[in-house]
Amino acid sequence: MVGLAIVGFGSIGREHASSIVKLSEAELVGVYDVSYEARRFAREKYGVKSYGKLEELLRDPSVDGVVVCTPPYIHAEVCSKAAQAGKHVFCEKPLTASWDDALKLRDVVRSSGIKFMTGFVLRYFPVYVEVEKLLSTGKLGKVYSVLLTDAGGLYPLGAGDFRRFKRLNAGIGEQLIHEVDALRFLAGDAAKVYARGGRFKHEVLDYEDNIVILATMENGAIGTILGSLTAKLYRRDGYLICENGTVAFDLRNSTVEARIDGEEFKVKPERNNPFLDEMRDFVSWLKTGKKPKATFEDGFKAQEILEAAYRSIEESREVILPLS
Amino acid sequence: MVGLAIVGFGSIGREHASSIVKLSEAELVGVYDVSYEARRFAREKYGVKSYGKLEELLRDPSVDGVVVCTPPYIHAEVCSKAAQAGKHVFCEKPLTASWDDALKLRDVVRSSGIKFMTGFVLRYFPVYVEVEKLLSTGKLGKVYSVLLTDAGGLYPLGAGDFRRFKRLNAGIGEQLIHEVDALRFLAGDAAKVYARGGRFKHEVLDYEDNIVILATMENGAIGTILGSLTAKLYRRDGYLICENGTVAFDLRNSTVEARIDGEEFKVKPERNNPFLDEMRDFVSWLKTGKKPKATFEDGFKAQEILEAAYRSIEESREVILPLS
Structure with a gap:
């Protein structure tokens, strides 16, 4: 049995709690949140401990892994303390709020030797599971160009x-x-990144509400990501142009359309609970050593691309990776 | 009556001929093509003159305007000669094959005082006519981000x-x-351009078969264009994120979907013959002085963005406009 404790019991923390209690090989040991209400909710709903301090949670020998669900800017601190306490970590995305934090956390995680999973739940969405399946057959061949969008309010x-x-x-x-x-x-690591963006509308934010990232991948593929916090027709989809085929997928209606080697088909993959599958992956890693879809390294490298994109916007230039 | 002659009688020249003969205010006077077969076809199909030399066509006083439908690398030469002969010009896209040619042609066109239309027929496609209508109401407000794709074999x-x-x-x-x-x-002139591209597959070509252009427009909007000559699921669409609304349009099924000021709607615009409407615009310019949708300046500025994109790919840097 794997003992897990959750730090940060907002909506995503509660989502993960509901997964943990469904897994036969995991136990929800306790919860820590700065809010008294959140702690009480955890006790009442799950009958688990709530800790008065993070340190208490980290000293609890029944806790094998910590599920970090705080706001992003607290991730690094909580993850570092957990790693230093020898607890395995599941950390929600984004890994950190700042690049400095990511660098510091990397040192701590590496020297601690713990297992660290990043919560990239999108990888567990049926559409991405299907696309991964297609890619893994090798039939698509080399990736040439990828376009991904996430645009909504x-x-x-x-x-x-x-x-x-x-x-x-x-x-x-x-x-x-x-x-x-x-x-x-989909396309491997990035070699260089250029991006444009601006805060066009939302004065309530101090950051870009529209952005486009154009990355050159190490394998030469072109990667394009459009993000928008102002779009009024929601869109979240992908278009993957490869050597022997093209795949178009849509997260909104959960469809994957492909033409590979002259054969065209459309799949509506089976529904699953991506959060449950993700947590199962973490528990399985701790139990069996089988790596999950996204480790610390994946969280770190995504953060690096994001940081490069922000630097590119600020300095109006292409940014070469790695940054460190 | 406006007398028009066509130079280059391949498929697009023939398309324009079929438009010209439908217009009551225009007359197809004659055709020049280097190919004897093409000249004979023109004579037989339309009962018009075919010239033995371009110069003959340009000396013909019954020719008011020349419709240039040669391969792109000959555009500049033919257009220059036409302009110097005082003939108005309709030139197929792209304006020229090289930036040098575009610069030279600009001088000739400006000093000649002729009317010069660029054949950007996409502007006459029902979907774009509809989007233009939406934009012209002003309801969409400022443009924030535009994503356009043209991907196929x-x-x-x-x-x-x-x-x-x-x-x-x-x-x-x-x-x-x-x-x-x-x-x-959709978004006005570009201020800077960055692009990535490569020849991934088609060894028969000496140029990029996949490209992404990321432009910063003068008004601050972000413009993204994905082009592919290798995609196996054809795609040609647009996504326009504005201050008060978002428009998604698809050229393949000719639909425009929008959400503006909270109101959502989908339009399937009436079918038209874009080439006919385009040629009508040219004839109308010559008759009445009413400007068409795309003049020389539009052809030139599109060429400039394209040239900037190529320079960006080659030099791996952002390119500032104007280039001259």
Whole structure:
């Protein structure tokens, strides 16, 4: 049995709790949140401990892994302490709110030797599972060009308004990091990044509400990501041009359309619970050593692309990776 | 009555001939083509003159305007001679195959005082007519981000294989210039351009078969164009994020979907013959002085963005406009 504790019991923390209690090989040991209400909710709903301090949670020997669901700007601190306490970590995306934090966290994670999973749940969405399946057959051949979009209205600003500030939230990247990770997942690592963006509308934010990232991947593929917090027709989709085929997928209606080697087909993959599958992956890693879809390295490299994009916007130039 | 002669009687020249003969205010006077077969076809099909030399056509006083339908690398020469002969010009896109040619042609056109229309027929497609209508109401407000795609298989390489060589054909821009023009038409002029591209598959070509252009418009909007000559699921669409609304349009099924000021609607605009409407616009300009949708300046500025994109790919940097 794997003992897990959750730090940060807002909406995503509660989502993960509901997964953990469904897994036969995991146990929800306890919850820590700065809010008394959140702690009480956890006790009442799940009958689990709530800790008065993070340190208490980290000292609890029944806790094997910590599920970090705080606002992004607190991720690095909580993850570092957990790693230093020898606890395995599942950390929600984005890994950190700032690049400095990502660099510091990398040192801590590497020297600690813990297992660290990044919560890129998009990889567990049926459409992406299907696209991964197609890619893994090798039939598509080399990737030439990938276009990903995530465009819709402003996300709920959330408790404490942390979503208003880039330094607390990683800006538009708080959500768009999913597509940044998907780009790596589809086309490998990025070699250079150029981006444009601006805060066009939402004065409540201190960051870009529209952005386009144009990345050159190490394998030469072209990666394009459009993100918008102002679009009024929601759109979240992908278009993957490869050597022997093309795949178009749409997250909104959960369809994958492809033409590979002259054969055209459309799939509506089976529904699943991506959050449950994701947590199962983490638990399985801790139990069996089988790696999950996204480790620390994936979180770090997505963060690096995001940081490069922001630098590119600020300095109006192409940014070469790696940054460190 | 406006007398028009066609130079270059391949498929697009024949398309324009079929429009001209339908217009009550225009007359197809004659045709010049280097090919004897093409000249004979014109005589037999339309009972018009065919000239033995371009100069003959340009000396013909019954010719008011010349419709230039040669391969792109000959455009500049024919257009220059026509302008110097005092003939008005309708020139197929792209304006020229090279930036040098565009610069030289600009001087000739400006000093000649002729009317010069660029054949950006995409502007006459029902979907674009509809989008223009929406934009012209002013309800959409400022443009924030535009994404245009034109992705499909390799175009027929055409007579003389001119489509194989960038210096003869403007590369992938021979078709993608439509989207470059559409970007200007939707979001105004570009201030800087960055692009990535490569020849991934088609060894028969000496130019990029996949490209992405990321332009910053003078008004601050972000413009993204994805072009592919290798995609196996054809796609030609647009996504326009504005201050008060978002418009998504699809050229393949001719639909325009929009959400403006909270109201959502979908339009399937009436079918038209874009080539006929385009030629009517040219004839009307010559008769009444009413400007068509795309003049020399539009052809030139699209060419400039394309040239900037190519320079950006070659030099791996952002390119500032204007280039001259």
